[in-house]
Amino acid sequence: xxKTGKSRHKRRFIRLKRFLARIRPAARQVASGCNRxxxxxxxxxxxxxxxxxxxxxxxxxxxxxxMFRNDRTGSxxxxxxxxxxGRGVKVFLIYDYIGSIDTPxxxxxxxxxxxxxxxxxxxxSFRRGVRWFDRRDHRKMAIIDGQKAxxxxxxxxxxxxxxxxxxxSFRDVGFTLSGTAVAELTxxxxxxxxxxxxxxxxxxxxxxxxxxxxxxxxxxxxxxxxQRSSYIRGAFRLSIASASEELLIANPYxxxxxxxxxxxxxxxxxxxxxxLLLPARSDVRIVQVAGRSSYATLLSKGVEIxxxxxxxxxxxxxxxxxxxxxxxxxxxxQRSFNRNFEINCIIDDRLFSRQMRRVLLEEFxxxxxxxxxxxxxRSFTVRxxxxxxxxxxxxx
Numbered sequence: 001x002x003k004t005g006k007s008r009h010k011r012r013f014i015r016l017k018r019f020l021a022r023i024r025p026a027a028r029q030v031a032s033g034c035n036r037x038x039x040x041x042x043x044x045x046x047x048x049x050x051x052x053x054x055x056x057x058x059x060x061x062x063x064x065x066x067m068f069r070n071d072r073t074g075s076x077x078x079x080x081x082x083x084x085x086g087r088g089v090k091v092f093l094i095y096d097y098i099g100s101i102d103t104p105x106x107x108x109x110x111x112x113x114x115x116x117x118x119x120x121x122x123x124x125s126f127r128r129g130v131r132w133f134d135r136r137d138h139r140k141m142a143i144i145d146g147q148k149a150x151x152x153x154x155x156x157x158x159x160x161x162x163x164x165x166x167x168x169s170f171r172d173v174g175f176t177l178s179g180t181a182v183a184e185l186t187x188x189x190x191x192x193x194x195x196x197x198x199x200x201x202x203x204x205x206x207x208x209x210x211x212x213x214x215x216x217x218x219x220x221x222x223x224x225x226x227q228r229s230s231y232i233r234g235a236f237r238l239s240i241a242s243a244s245e246e247l248l249i250a251n252p253y254x255x256x257x258x259x260x261x262x263x264x265x266x267x268x269x270x271x272x273x274x275x276l277l278l279p280a281r282s283d284v285r286i287v288q289v290a291g292r293s294s295y296a297t298l299l300s301k302g303v304e305i306x307x308x309x310x311x312x313x314x315x316x317x318x319x320x321x322x323x324x325x326x327x328x329x330x331x332x333x334q335r336s337f338n339r340n341f342e343i344n345c346i347i348d349d350r351l352f353s354r355q356m357r358r359v360l361l362e363e364f365x366x367x368x369x370x371x372x373x374x375x376x377x378r379s380f381t382v383r384x385x386x387x388x389x390x391x392x393x394x395x396x
Contacts, residue, residue: 003202004141009323010215012369020196022188023117024367028229030184032181032217032218033180033212033215033216033217034176034180034212034213034214034215034217035178035179035180035181035212035213035215035216035217035218036177036178036213036214036216037175037176037214037216037218037347037349037352037381038176039051039173039175039352039355039356040150040152040173040174040175040176041173041359042162042171042172043161043169043170044162045084046150046154046160046161046172046174047073047077047154047161047162049176050077050142051076051077051080051151053142053144053148053176053266054077054080054081054084054142055080055084056144057084057089057145058089059090059140059203059208060089060091060092060143060144060145060146060207061081061089061090061091061092061143061144061145062092062142062143062186062189062201063081063091063092063094063141063142063143064093064094064095064137064189064192065093065094065095065096065100065140065141065142065155065156066095066096066100066137066138066139066155066329067095067096067099067100067154067155067156067157068093068098068100068103068156068157069100069102069103069155069156069158070104070107071158071163072158072161072163073156073157073158073160073161073163074103074107074156074157076108078110078111081093081116082111082112082114082116085115088112090117090202091116091117092116092117092119092189092193092200093108093111093116093117093118093202094119094120094121094137094189094192094196095118095120095121095137095158096120096122096136096137096138097120097121097122097124098122098124098136099136099137099138099155100120100210106215107235108120119196119197119199119342120195120196121136121137121192121196122135122136122137125290134338134339135225135339135340135341136335136339136341137192137340137341138330138336138340138341139192139329139341139343140152140153140155140328140329140343141185141189141329141343143176143182143185143186143189145208146182146183146186146207146208146210147178147182147208147210147213148176148177148178148182149177149178149181149182149185150174150175150176151175151185151314151328151329151345152172152173152174152175152327152329153172153173153174153175153252153314153315153318153328153329154172154174154334159312160314163380166243166310166311167195167309167310167312168312169311169312170311170313170314171308171310171311171313171315171346171363172314172315173315173317173347173356175325175327175352177218177230178210178213179210179212179213179214179216179218180210180211180212181210181218181219181220181345182210183209183210183240184220185220185343186207186210187240188220188222188343189201190202190207192341207353213299213371216345216349216352217349218345218346218347219345219346219350220343220344220345221235221328221343221345221346221350222341222342222343223330223336223337223340223341223342223343223345224341224342225338225339225340225341230337230338232324232330232342232344233247233257233259233260233348235326235344236260236263236318236330236332237259237260238318238328239318239324239326240264240318240320241266241267242320242324243267243272243274243320243321244270244272245272245273245321246272246273246319246321247264247267247272247273247274247275247318247319247320247321248275248317248318248360248361248364249276249277249317249318249332250276250277250278250313250315250316250317250318250360250363251275251276251277251278251313251315251316251317251331251332252278252279252282252312252313252314252315252316252331253284253332253333253335253336254276254278254287254291254293254294254331254333255287255290255291255332255333255334256294256333257319257334260332261294261297261298264276264298264303264351265297265303266300268301268302268303269301269302269343272322273304274302274303274304275303275304275305275306275364276303276304276305276306277306277307277313277315277360277363278291278305278306278307278308279307279308279312280307280308280309280367280368281312282312283312284353287333289382289385289389290386290389292375293386293390295370295372295375296376299370299371299372299375300372304369305370306367306368306369306370307367307368308365308367308372309367309368310366316329316330316331316332317356319353319357319360320353321391322350322353322354322357323350323353324346324347324353325345325347325349325352325353325356326345326346326347327347328342328343328344328345329342329343329344330343330344
């Protein structure tokens with residue numbers, strides 16, 4: 001008797017759960033229930049909510065960001081962190097040294113002088129060997145009092161906060177998470193801090209415990225170059241494989257490699273409607289050229305591709321069958337899979353996923369659809385450039 005679509009979907013979802021169980025340390029739970037998720041659909045909402053939470057912080061503020069700019073948004077946030085430290089809140093900040101290379105060191109020294117603990121990630125040296133020169137902390141998260149976390153694709157800067165006019169503003173989304181999953185994020189932050197400094201940020205027992213707060217099941221997928229096989233890529237692949245009806249993906253740096261491409265093609269071949277939202281303009285042009293080289297393969301097999309033109313797309317989101325969402329810091333590229341420290345959340349919550357789906361559908365409606373006929377008209381020079389860049393795609 002042939003298996004129904006629902007039974008196939010259930011079997012694929014069980015495979016996803018087993019994979020997530022394998023990538024977790026034995027002492028940690030596979031997925032945590034009792035979480036509350038709130039969508040923050042643009043930069044103004046995200047940063048106003050984050051600043052409000054810092055204002056109300058009583059015990060700890062933990063921040064881990066790839067980019068922390070010295071602009072209006074960065075200065076405003078630094079001021080709120082200074083006020084928090086002044087009233088006795090323990091404030092810890094990890095920023096990526098290369099990601100924030102344009103931010104003067106005096107900006108971070110000023111924070112240290114007022115009692116904020118600040119650590120740059122992976123300052124170039126030979127301490128870890130040559131291979132570590134290219135390792136980046138690409139995570140974006142803030143944890144307030146061990147109770148509420150802010151995640152998504154937002155860096156700290158005006159272009160993310162909605163303070164720069166189109167078309168140079170960045171289109172991103174984020175969310176808040178409260179509930180039992182926050183403890184896992186706190187543990188991940190602590191591991192990174194201790195890896196860089198040699199000592200934990202707080203002693204055992206000093207962290208506030210995260211309390212149940214909602215009905216959403218959340219799985220945290222933490223990726224890093226120390227993993228023998230990419231957990232981030234594996235979670236993406238099995239999330240794609242679990243789709244039975246619809247797969248909506250938004251991602252700004254699309255150089256996914258053959259495994260993700262095959263997963264997308266298989267989804268399309270079994271009748272899943274696969275829609276990709278990608279940037280028409282990018283702040284990393286070479287990555288965009290490499291990503292477009294896979295358009296013909298995808299379009300010819302029924303995958304729909306749309307490009308955002310009004311802003312620079314920076315959101316990293318996947319919505320599966322209107323029921324499950326994957327959202328966080330990871331791009332669909334080899335850097336996120338193999339060389340960056342990343343954080344993604346797999347959220348099993350229909351309400352949140354349908355909210356996220358509505359946001360994506362609006363973006364699809366405002367984007368330009370790419371046809372195979374149009375794509376095949378690109379010049380010989382562009383095709384040659386794609387081939388050359390693809391030789392180095394692992395390094396992008």
